[in-house]
Each structure stands twice: as structure tokens, then as C-alpha cells.
Amino acid sequence: MILTIPDVLSGEPLARAQALLNAAPWVDGKVTAGYQSGKVKSNLQIPEQDPAAQELGSIILRALENNPLFISAALPHRVFPPLFNQYSQGHFFGTHVDNAIRQVTGTPHRIRTDLSATLFFSTPEAYEGGELCIEDTYGVQSVKLPVGHMVLYPATSLHHVRPITKGTRTCSFFWIQSMIRSDAERTILFDLDTTIQILNQENPDSQQPVRLTGIYHNLIRKWAEL
Numbered sequence: 588m589i590l591t592i593p594d595v596l597s598g599e600p601l602a603r604a605q606a607l608l609n610a611a612p613w614v615d616g617k618v619t620a621g622y623q624s625g626k627v628k629s630n631l632q633i634p635e636q637d638p639a640a641q642e643l644g645s646i647i648l649r650a651l652e653n654n655p656l657f658i659s660a661a662l663p664h665r666v667f668p669p670l671f672n673q674y675s676q677g678h679f680f681g682t683h684v685d686n687a688i689r690q691v692t693g694t695p696h697r698i699r700t701d702l703s704a705t706l707f708f709s710t711p712e713a714y715e716g717g718e719l720c721i722e723d724t725y726g727v728q729s730v731k732l733p734v735g736h737m738v739l740y741p742a743t744s745l746h747h748v749r750p751i752t753k754g755t756r757t758c759s760f761f762w763i764q765s766m767i768r769s770d771a772e773r774t775i776l777f778d779l780d781t782t783i784q785i786l787n788q789e790n791p792d793s794q795q796p797v798r799l800t801g802i803y804h805n806l807i808r809k810w811a812e813l
């Protein structure tokens with residue numbers, strides 16, 4: 588499932604994030620690439636240990652913890668500390684797949700990358716090219732979102748960022764280890780949760796959503812890994 592989550596950041600947290608991004612040091616993005624992807628990657632990143640990256644990361648993680656759509660779709664177990672990249676004219680990231688396991692730098696923790704996320708910090712009008720293209724079973728999905736919006740997609744997908752022909756594109760990207768490893772099972776749970784919420788709104792006095800909620804939790808109990 589590929590899902591857009593609108594307004595992950597807005598208002599004061601978004602303004603603070605934009606200020607940090609403007610003042611941050613940007614270095615060659617090959618630092619976080621593996622051997623294969625290093626050959627197809629051309630962009631800039633904020634060093635992981637930089638205080639700006641860490642403050643930006645906590646702003647995003649706090650926003651995600653309070654975002655019901657993200658929680659329902661990702662069923663997160665662990666979230667990798669967000670990273671930040673910037674593409675200007677001539678920058679691109681060729682077709683690659685993200686590493687399955689990522690070590691959280693400076694800690695003993697490892698994360699299995701079930702989901703990839705990209706959060707946009709540039710308006711779509713601020714650059715040309717730079718679409719995130721995700722290879723899906725339905726074909727290639729081309730993604731370019733408004734500021735503060737985020738796309739969530741299975742980390743198993745091949746993807747690339749098209750070359751920038753004009754302007755600058757700044758994004759955050761990171762990975763999520765879900766309690767539910769399988770994309771298919773996670774999608775069923777998301778559809779079920781969405782349906783329960785609609786039924787609750789349409790008929791708040793009905794007992795049937797309670798039964799469905801029981802089924803939802805029993806499926807999580809059956810499929811979850813902690």
C-alpha cells in the first residue's frame with residue numbers, strides 16, 4: 588500500500604523545522620548509501636549526528652506519535668531517526684531498494700525496514716523534476732507532495748528520485764519497523780480500522796463496530812511481532 592498522510596507537520600513545528608533546515612550544514616549524500624546505491628546517488632544530506640538533524644528528527648517523531656492515520660497505517664514498532672536530503676539542479680537518485688536492516692548510528696539498535704517514508708519540505712512549485720517514483724504492482728507511482736505531507740510505502744519497493752531540472756527539493760526520509768511485517772496483513776488491518784471508524788461515525792449507538800474492533804485486535808494478536 589502506498590499512502591499519502593497530509594499535514595504531518597504544520598504551524599509552529601513546521602516553521603521551526605524550516606528554520607533548522609535553512610541553517611543546517613549539508614554534505615554529500617553518499618555517506619548513508621550502501622555500495623550499490625552509492626553509485627546512483629547524487630544529493631546532499633545533513634550529517635546524522637548534527638544537532639539540527641537531531642532536533643528536526645524529534646519534531647517529526649513527536650508529530651508522528653500524535654498522527655492517528657500514521658499509527659493506523661504503519662502500526663509502528665520502531666521508527667528510524669529521520670534523515671534529511673536536498674536535491675538541486677542535476678541531483679538525482681537512481682533506481683534502488685533500501686537496505687533491509689539499518690543500524691541506528693551510535694546505538695546497538697537495529698531496525699528492519701518494513702516501510703519507507705518521505706516527508707516533503709519544499710512546495711511542488713519550488714522545483715521541477717524530483718518526483719519520487721515508486722514501483723508498485725499497479726505500475727510506477729510518481730509522488731510530489733505539498734509541504735508537510737508525507738508518503739508511506741513498502742520498503743520492499745524499487746524506487747528512484749527523478750533528476751531536478753530547476754530549483755531545490757528538501758525532504759526528510761526514514762524507515763519504520765512495523766509490528767506487522769507483511770504489507771498485505773498491514774493493509775487488511777488498515778482497511779478494517781478505517782471501516783470501523785466510518786461505522787462508528789455513521790451510527791454511534793451500534794454494537795457491531797465493537798465486534799469488529801474485537802476481530803481487529805485478535806488479528807493484531809495473531810500477526811504482531813514485538
Ligand code: NI
Binds near residue numbers: 683684685746
Ligand atoms: Ni531509497
